[in-house]
Amino acid sequence: MKCRCGRKAVFHSRVYRITLCDECFPKFYVNLVKRSIKRYGILKSSEKILVCVSGGKDSTAMAYALNELDYNIELFHIDLGIGNYSKESLKAVEELAQTLNLNLNVVKLEDYGFTIDDVESKKVCSACGIVKRYIMNRFARERGFDVIATAHTCEDIILFFIKNVLSGNVEYISKLSPRIDGFDKLVAKAKPLFERTEKENATLVLTLNLPFTPMECPHAPNDIWKEIIYEIEAKRRGFKQNFVRGIVKLAKSVKAEEWEVKHCKICGEVSNFEICSFCKIVERYSRKNR
Template sequence: MKCRKCGRRAVAILKAYGLSLCERCYPEFYLNLVKRSIKRYGILKPKEKILAAVSGGKDSSAMANVLKKLGYEFELLYIDLGIDHYSSESERAVMELAESIDVNVNVVRLEEYGFTVSDVRKRLRRKTCSACGTAKRYIMNRFARENGFDIITTGHTVEDIVSFYLKNVAGGMRLWAEKLLPRNEPFDEKIVARAKPLFEVSEKENMLYVLIESIPFTPMECPYAPNPEWKEIVYEIERRKPGFSKNFIRGLISEKEEFDHVKYCRLCGEITNRDICSFCKLRMSF
């Protein structure tokens, strides 16, 4: 198949757009896709101090690279979760990424708080991913606020957003699902805004971009990652109906969050809906 733009051999077959592109034309398409999303949804605002959370995987690495190419100034944040070889390999990839785009990288180690995700796996009877998510959200928000950042960007993809939404709605947690918008403004002074520059971008599109542009990333999967059942459902729907995921998330834009009141953890002072936040409860287990 030939590239729709220049006639060279195509390497990217994008059924959702009815396009086929070569390795020269695809990066330009990708940059324009992210640039359009940022502008359309107001994902990033002028002069914001941006903290880009990266894991070393293809999605967050693609996000950091494209933000740099689009002219944004930002710093990276890598959270070492203490997951044996996976964490050390991920950190290596993040350091290579930071060097390749000439951006400062900040590293926070979960063990500084008295435990690691591997400790959770070995000692506690709770889902590892739940503890991991709690730790990452806590550290990202606190680090960003204490260091004067205006917004945190993450590498969530269209599949992430659709699968999270369906899972939470099916579980009766619609309020949580409504947080999966391209940009979430803070509802309290202790909360830092969150943004998803790759809101309309798929995992396949990210993979093509990092491979074509030779962007550093690790292909390793977290050894504790569960079977992604909901994401597999999204893959199957997308296979049968290309463009479903992108059309689905555009319907989320009108969703709004409402919070009746705010509580603060009596141990650390961070935002919570209980007397003691989930992170502090996790710390108390060690």
């Protein structure tokens, strides 16, 4: 196959009915991200943006696109202390920062007295999510960032939607908007890649030879729902992106669960309870308390 410019193609999409080469695809990808941001008001040109990078392909693609669009960004990485996976992830984000000539901020979870490897296996994913949300938000607020950007893909959005509908947590759908404005001590959160697929992100980083680690987190579960999502996409091209756009429309109409804003009596961060989930995790797994 050949690109519309006549060169050898590296990307073909039935959804967009387009075939692109290694020079045309990155421009096409960045324009898609730009269109999403403008259409849904995900980011503002005046904002200082903390771009969260894990070392994987998706966050690498996001960092590249936002940098190309000339947003005021800095990279942010949390070293979770997950053996060789975290070492390779940190190496990848350090190389990415050099490649894109961006400032990289790194927080090591071990500075709080524990790592994700210290958490019991059945609670790893839950604890990891709590840890990342807490540290991202606190770092962003204390360093004067206006918004936190995460690389959630359309597959991630659909997966979250399905799991929460099946578990009856319908009110959580409101969190699937591509931008959630902040309040109190919570910084605004943005998902610039919510319409982008994992395949598009992988094609971008491989085409541009951007630094990333192909390693999967050793604690990540095998998710049958993601396999089902891909099976449907194979039979119905465009399913994922059409579905996620529908989810975003629904998210606007779903009333978020009302709760009294409290502050953790230990750290002072926003919490539903007297002691926030993060401080409970620190109390339970910190080596200082053993």
